[in-house]
Amino acid sequence: MRTLLLLALKNVRGAGLRTWLNVATLSFGFVTIVWMQGIYEGMMRQMVTAQIDTEYGGGQFWHKAFDPFDPLSFEDAHGEPGDALKKLVAEKKATPILLRTGAIFPNGRAQSVVLRGIEPTQEIVQIPGGVLLREGEALPGLIGKRMAEATGLKKGDTVTIRWRDVSGTFDATDVEVVEVMNIAVPGLDAGQLWLPLRTLRRLIGSAEATTLFVTEKGYVESHIEDPNFVWKNNDFLLSEERAIFESKKAFGYILYVILMAMGLLAVFDTQVLSIFRRRREIGTLMALGVTRSEVVGLFTLEGSLHGVLALFAGALWGIPILAHAAKIGIGLPKMSDNMGIAIGARLYASYAPQVLVVTLCVLLCSVVVVSFLPARRIAKMRPTDAIRGKG
Amino acid sequence: MENGLIIELKGVSKSFAIGGGREFLALKGIDLEIHQGEFTGLVGPSGSGKTTLLNLMGALDNATEGSVRVLGRNVESFSHTEAAHFRKESIGFIFQSFNLLPVYTVFENVEFPLLVAGVAAEERKKTVTQALEWVGLLDKMYSRPTQLSGGESQRVAVARAIVKKPRIILADEPTANLDAENSHNILRTMVKLNQQLGTTFVFSTHDQKVIDYLRRKITLVDGRLFKDEALTPKLAGNDK
Numbered sequence: 001m002r003t004l005l006l007l008a009l010k011n012v013r014g015a016g017l018r019t020w021l022n023v024a025t026l027s028f029g030f031v032t033i034v035w036m037q038g039i040y041e042g043m044m045r046q047m048v049t050a051q052i053d054t055e056y057g058g059g060q061f062w063h064k065a066f067d068p069f070d071p072l073s074f075e076d077a078h079g080e081p082g083d084a085l086k087k088l089v090a091e092k093k094a095t096p097i098l099l100r101t102g103a104i105f106p107n108g109r110a111q112s113v114v115l116r117g118i119e120p121t122q123e124i125v126q127i128p129g130g131v132l133l134r135e136g137e138a139l140p141g142l143i144g145k146r147m148a149e150a151t152g153l154k155k156g157d158t159v160t161i162r163w164r165d166v167s168g169t170f171d172a173t174d175v176e177v178v179e180v181m182n183i184a185v186p187g188l189d190a191g192q193l194w195l196p197l198r199t200l201r202r203l204i205g206s207a208e209a210t211t212l213f214v215t216e217k218g219y220v221e222s223h224i225e226d227p228n229f230v231w232k233n234n235d236f237l238l239s240e241e242r243a244i245f246e247s248k249k250a251f252g253y254i255l256y257v258i259l260m261a262m263g264l265l266a267v268f269d270t271q272v273l274s275i276f277r278r279r280r281e282i283g284t285l286m287a288l289g290v291t292r293s294e295v296v297g298l299f300t301l302e303g304s305l306h307g308v309l310a311l312f313a314g315a316l317w318g319i320p321i322l323a324h325a326a327k328i329g330i331g332l333p334k335m336s337d338n339m340g341i342a343i344g345a346r347l348y349a350s351y352a353p354q355v356l357v358v359t360l361c362v363l364l365c366s367v368v369v370v371s372f373l374p375a376r377r378i379a380k381m382r383p384t385d386a387i388r389g390k391g
Numbered sequence: 392m393e394n395g396l397i398i399e400l401k402g403v404s405k406s407f408a409i410g411g412g413r414e415f416l417a418l419k420g421i422d423l424e425i426h427q428g429e430f431t432g433l434v435g436p437s438g439s440g441k442t443t444l445l446n447l448m449g450a451l452d453n454a455t456e457g458s459v460r461v462l463g464r465n466v467e468s469f470s471h472t473e474a475a476h477f478r479k480e481s482i483g484f485i486f487q488s489f490n491l492l493p494v495y496t497v498f499e500n501v502e503f504p505l506l507v508a509g510v511a512a513e514e515r516k517k518t519v520t521q522a523l524e525w526v527g528l529l530d531k532m533y534s535r536p537t538q539l540s541g542g543e544s545q546r547v548a549v550a551r552a553i554v555k556k557p558r559i560i561l562a563d564e565p566t567a568n569l570d571a572e573n574s575h576n577i578l579r580t581m582v583k584l585n586q587q588l589g590t591t592f593v594f595s596t597h598d599q600k601v602i603d604y605l606r607r608k609i610t611l612v613d614g615r616l617f618k619d620e621a622l623t624p625k626l627a628g629n630d631k
Contacts, residue, residue, distance in 0.1 A: 014494025284490040289479020
């Protein structure tokens with residue numbers, strides 16, 4: 001094996017430009033694939049972190065009538081919690097959120113919104129609710145940047161809101177935008193107006209109304225039985241985002257296959273050409289006592305060495321690029337908000353060691369297989385033909 | 392091996408398929424004995440079966456009929472791997488077109504059979520240097536085959552064949568690509584090796600320059616052994 005490796009190294013070195021072209025193509029493929037994996041991994045991680053930090057916490061208790069995809073359900077999806085949930089809130093392990101549909105009238109135009117009541121002093125989710133403690137003539141309201149851009153509202157503006165109370169009666173009042181927050185999760189920003197929980201409860205005429213409870217991060221499911229609320233863990237809550245993410249990732253797989261095919265085709269092509277051009281050499285090796293399987297091994301090893309060299313070359317020029325993507329990140333255009341998942345203004349690549357190891361193993365194994373396939377032909381060559389450059 | 396008999400062919404025939412279900416009979420019922428230390432040539436026109444016979448002796452091919460015993464072993468019963476091991480241990484080859492490994496230096500080319508045989512690095516260096524000294528190419532040790540003349544390339548091939556000190560060297564048309572002066576140089580080197588190391592040489596040739604050095608000439612015509620004669624070499628290893 002050591003002899004074969006030495007010979008393969010000499011041959012690979014001796015092949016000169018052909019070797020470096022293959023190594024360059026493969027290393028480009030390797031680095032791009034790892035970079036892409038890192039971007040997707042980072043995207044997933046940022047999305048999960050943002051969702052947990054700002055919306056899901058350690059899981060939620062939903063009112064049994066609540067359906068996040070049906071705003072009409074919001075009218076009835078609220079109720080009073082049982083003692084266990086109240087205790088959880090009192091212990092600051094959960095915070096209540098109330099959702100109602102309504103409308104706002106910025107610049108004289110009507111626009112549907114979801115009114116979100118939140119406890120201003122809560123620390124469970126990263127919503128700057130503290131700004132809602134301000135007292136003034138108009139009710140204090142908090143919106144996100146996307147909402148501000150869509151409605152033309154800015155900090156200090158007053159806007160009229162309209163809603164229906166629990167009896168179905170319409171009412172309206174003015175809300176002053178006390179802050180425009182920067183929040184990664186589009187679903188908590190676009191079309192959302194945040195109000196103090198107590199205020200929203202007063203507006204709809206139900207002092208204890210809650211649509212859902214967000215528990216603290218790391219909350220251990222305690223199987224609270226409540227007649228009105230049901231437990232939803234993060235696996236369930238994140239399933240929609242994961243599905244969206246997976247559909248985005250499909251494009252990545254296509255690119256992955258294209259890049260791999262490009263690199264592997266280069267190796268395959270070199271192998272086929274090499275075996276054709278080196279038939280006389282193959283015959284000589286056999287005459288000198290190298291067995292057929294050793295010659296197959298030698299050529300496979302030569303092809304595989306391209307992969308190993310590409311790994312080193314890729315590490316040399318790729319690590320700075322990969323590190324840059326992880327530390328400095330990539331600035332995202334505004335339109336990336338339309339992707340439907342929470343990423344933020346910058347995307348930071350993340351390289352999970354397991355994913356990295358598996359990816360590199362898959363890449364290397366593919367190179368070995370692609371090197372071996374053409375080399376199998378050698379086993380069928382007759383030494384007498386090969387010596388004369390035939391066969 | 393009786394009386395230094397190292398190659399023994401009995402009733403050897405070899406046929407090749409040539410398409411359309413037809414066969415070409417390259418060798419027909421060859422009986423032949425070659426002894427230790429011989430300097431023998433298989434002589435005959437193109438297509439007479441010289442190279443085929445050499446390939447059978449070198450375990451590069453199998454006979455269709457008959458038995459081929461080399462160094463007391465039945466070559467035709469070898470598997471591919473056994474044949475490779477046999478060649479590695481016992482046979483040296485010299486080819487018409489040198490067949491040097493292009494990416495290796497002269498030293499590495501000569502070192503190759505020892506590397507395959509698993510000889511230690513120190514021993515390899517010593518033996519390769521000795522072989523290159525024999526063929527007078529010590530000064531070209533680090534040259535590549537592309538930097539050598541035809542004569543030098545063939546001397547490297549000779550060094551590669553002798554480096555592991557095989558009992559038998561099979562040389563297929565070794566002077567076919569060489570001019571007269573280089574041919575004589577190579578042949579003198581071979582005669583010297585034959586005399587000093589006792590290596591058995593079997594040539595396949597129709598070159599008169601080679602024939603002039605032979606001590607035994609086996610003439611093949613149409614795959615049959617036509618004549619087997621002892622010769623007095625016209626040229627000896629030390630003659631100019």
